[in-house]
Amino acid sequence: MSAACETDFDDWITAGFAATGPFTLLIVLLRITEHTVEPLRAAHLHVMGDETRWPEMAALLDKAGVAWSGAVFYRAGREGLVEDALARQRLAALTRRLHEDRSLVGEGEFFNRDGLRLRIEARDG
Known part of the structure; x- marks a missing residue:
């Protein structure tokens, strides 16, 4: 039996x-300011069960050694699990695209440091 869900991340995973x-x-991993999101570090992870909860995920993300304030998650593919080499290739392509177009954060599952869902909203002007 899986642990109780307490955050938006827990519900999503x-x-x-x-x-x-x-x-x-x-x-x-992202640095979030009032007006921008900046990609910091990236990785891939194989989800093999539904036991992972936000405190464990945040502790894992903290090991990246950067001051992050949010994280965005994307499925590596519709096929479920993908091989490490393919995951690395897709991650490299994703990070290149994110550096060019930050609005792509809105296409992923975007959470703050507390595991609560965030949304990107376009600004006028």
Whole structure:
């Protein structure tokens, strides 16, 4: 039996695993300011069960050694689990695209340091 869900991240990861079984995530750590999001570091992770909760994920992300204030998660592919080499290739392409177009953060699952869902909103002007 899986642990209780307490954050938006917990709800999302358990629902994702329930829907598809194991899958590979592409993760990008971000620095969030009032007006921008800046990609800092990226990695991939294979999700093999629904036991991971936000405190464990945040502790893992802290090991990146950067002062991050948010993280965005993308599925590496519709096929569920992908091989490490393919995950690295897709992650490299994603990070290049994110550096060119920060609005792509809105296409992922975007959470703050507390595991709460965030949304990117376009600014006028």
